[in-house]
Amino acid sequence: MCIKNKLRTCSGTSSYALSMLCFGLVMLSNLSQVSAQFRPPSSMRTPGGNITIPGSYAPMLYSFDREPISSRYKFYIVLKNDSTVVSKTKIKLRTATKPSEISWREKGKKYTVTPDQTKEIYRIDYWNKKIKGIPQDSCWLFLVDTVSYERRIRRYSMTADINQPAISHFKMEKANEILPLKKETLEPYVQENEKAKKLLLKDQLLKAIEEFNR
Numbered sequence: 001m002c003i004k005n006k007l008r009t010c011s012g013t014s015s016y017a018l019s020m021l022c023f024g025l026v027m028l029s030n031l032s033q034v035s036a037q038f039r040p041p042s043s044m045r046t047p048g049g050n051i052t053i054p055g056s057y058a059p060m061l062y063s064f065d066r067e068p069i070s071s072r073y074k075f076y077i078v079l080k081n082d083s084t085v086v087s088k089t090k091i092k093l094r095t096a097t098k099p100s101e102i103s104w105r106e107k108g109k110k111y112t113v114t115p116d117q118t119k120e121i122y123r124i125d126y127w128n129k130k131i132k133g134i135p136q137d138s139c140w141l142f143l144v145d146t147v148s149y150e151r152r153i154r155r156y157s158m159t160a161d162i163n164q165p166a167i168s169h170f171k172m173e174k175a176n177e178i179l180p181l182k183k184e185t186l187e188p189y190v191q192e193n194e195k196a197k198k199l200l201l202k203d204q205l206l207k208a209i210e211e212f213n214r
Contacts, residue, residue, distance in 0.1 A: 070159045073123040077102060080117060091140065093158055093166075099138030100158065115140050123160055131160055136178055141169055153189060153209045155181075167206060181205055
């Protein structure tokens with residue numbers, strides 16, 4: 001009996017240690033900004049309960065040809081009438097003709113809203129930080145850059161996966177207007193930076209922003 005108990009205890013400890021090791025690796029991957037090949041969202045069982053592992057893909061410029069995947073999160077959806085709906089769901093990203101939308105079920109009925117029907121949507125990350133999406137141009141935009149510099153170009157993602165963002169918009173640090181990230185909209189802001197201008201001419205918009213922000 002004593003031997004069996006010891007074996008069970010060791011086995012349980014090993015399983016727990018393995019689960020915590022996997023969880024730690026997931027957390028480190030979420031912190032990393034390194035590009036990775038596409039990996040769809042998935043779930044993992046841990047001693048503390050199931051956790052969602054966000055999908056991973058290289059940070060990229062959003063386009064209708066390569067639509068990124070939005071991971072499933074517990075979203076807080078703040079409607080125009082100030083009521084808040086909480087649901088574990090994901091954003092269905094916009095197409096060339098339709099806006100983004102987010103859906104949830106309540107009492108067996110499905111509800112769907114678009115950005116213009118909300119004040120904001122947000123999720124709370126592992127560190128209890130609010131990751132907010134603001135309605136803009138038929139989509140929700142999530143701020144990727146959190147460090148403030150006087151001349152910094154700030155980037156916005158169409159997904160809440162800001163560690164692996166799908167960049168679609170940008171804004172100068174002290175400007176009010178958020179603009180779609182296109183060659184013609186970015187060009188006026190990088191005129192004084194020769195390296196950024198050259199990258200822009202090659203259609204390397206994200207690299208042009210990185211160079212400008214150095």
